[in-house]
Amino acid sequence: MRIRRRTFFKIGAAAGAAAIASRPREASAAVTHARVDTPAVLVDTTKCVGCRACEAACAEANGLPGPALAGDGQVYDSRRDTGTQAFTVVNRFEAKGAPVRFAKKQCMHCLDPGCASACIARAIEKTPEGPVVYHGEHCLGCRYCMVACPFDVPKFEYESAAPYVRKCTFCAERQANGMAPACTSVCPSGALTFGTRDALLEGARERLYRPGSQYVRHIYGEREAGGTSWLYISDRPLDQLGFKSNVLMQSIPSLTQPALAAVPFILTLWPPLLMGLYTFSQKRALAAGERPGGAHAADPEEVRHA
């Protein structure tokens, strides 16, 4: 078979259409990079007294039932995790010969969040203002955000027949109205400092490198998962305070970007390549003195019985 002009145009048109169809991919939902001075919180675990006022404030601000075992010391007997009804929890960590430490857990509000990049329906969004928020009306409940989160933050309402994903919102609404997140506004010990990320990082380094400083020289969240809005410092290695030490120092979306970048190439390169192979196979059949088979014979069935 000769490639006729018409066939050639057809292939060209198909490749062009494929290229156009693949373009929206470049418009990225997650790459609405947050501003440099994104709002952030510095958690100094050496200052936390474990009063759990942040838990209570969080529950109130989000309309959640009050925190478990309010005012009961036994709450620290077991490790708790955030859940669909508790967007933040404080856990106690004891070690021999070291002071007791408490660590608050909530969404880290990554600068380039894996959950938002993973969402098929943009139900999770990194707002330009900084908070990573959830739009339940778009959610399919596929739970890929949970797979994507290196901190295991998004929680799913398994008990519901119409479930949502739930997590800390960084009090995006309060922030929009000029208020600090509920948890930080009630902290009595100065363990939580709300501010801009740059300033907080600078302040944290100052504490870490002060002469005689007892701090471990690592700001958890500075580079973890490409950087998070919540930053932690401590006088004990943070993996001893329930933090994951195996989180990559690289943004999660950057791990899937190469695979997604291959899409336009496959869409544009496969059709001409396959049509080329088809043309060769037809020529070979002709040269062998057979009637060409393949799909372009008026009917494929014809060939085998010819």
Add this chain to the structure above:
Amino acid sequence: MRNGASAVLARPWITEKVLLGLGPREYVKSLLTPGNLVVGLILAVGIPVIIYRFAFGLGAATNLTQQAPWGIWIGFDMLCGVALAAGGFTLASAVYILGLEEYHPVVRPAVLTAFLGYVFAVLGLLCDLGRPWNLPIPMFHSFGTTSVMFEVGWCVFLYTTVLALEFAPQAFEWLNWKRARHFLVKLTLGLTVVAVMLSTLHQSSLGALFLLAPNKLHPLWYSAFIPIYFFISAIAAGVSMVIVESALSHRAFQSRLDHHVNLDQLTTGLARAAAIVLFAYFFLKLQGLADGGHWALLATGWGAWYLFEMIGFILVPSLLFAHGARTRRVTLVRWTAAWTVLGIVVNRLNVSVIAMNWNAAQHYVPSWMEVVTSITLVTMGVQMFRWVVNRMPVLRELPDYRDAH
């Protein structure tokens, strides 16, 4: 003679096309076989379980947790369903693009298997989604273009449509809609090209889904090459599945066969292809292992399991396929194909469930309702296959269409 012919013509359409030429009462009687009894039992348990899942939510029906959000409905129904359905695009491209005409007799059953595989993978996905009624949102309203899942979603949606169109000529021959069939047959080449494009994309992207979980998937299975592994192994799985499925079909549907076809010869040909693909897959996996540099982990329990997969499920079947093809041991090839299919299932479950969250405190084990749902969906798929093969020209061609163009 004349009377006989007119009697056939006089039979109502439904008797002829649906009830296999039997009267309604005879047809129902013909369904009362031991095999169908088992099927009936499975459906009698499985369908209420699926209803229960939708009524009471995922928590009531599954063992999924906040730490293990994906179970066998993703790992088996979706990942394996799609991988094992890869025979559709593999065989179609071999015949319609590369012109390997001799494989034509296995294209139709491969396309049908693929179509049903996708349909039931999607049904499994619907069971797994918390809010499946929101499916139109990512398709038409709010596009998560940064998500690998978005690519998978669109490709699976489009490719299932393509498979339906590829399969449609068989249905049209059954219905005797010659013009519609003729129109679709003309699209064969275009559909095949689109099928290869879409399959390349989503077969690999199903692996790419796991790229963003490097701290959850065991390092021996996590690799930047997962998309390539998934694509290559899907081809091996698809070819093996065609070998297994054609062998089973030739046993089960004796009366529906085209006896001109030398299946043994096709089987050894497919075995040669499977041997090469599996060998390439083995070497790519080795490359990934070297790239990851986790040699020390091979000495652990996970390492033993990894090596078992690498050698037992990839290297050994590759060599057995090659040996079987050379010595024309068709039975060996068929058992090897079944073993390879099992190996790909193990691989997909390793990546999505078994080696996933390997370092977590608790490990996910599916609930009986999850297992029953998966079994029910597979059973329904097999039943659909039987229903179609018994009626439509899948395993052989209708005399009318051999040279009617």
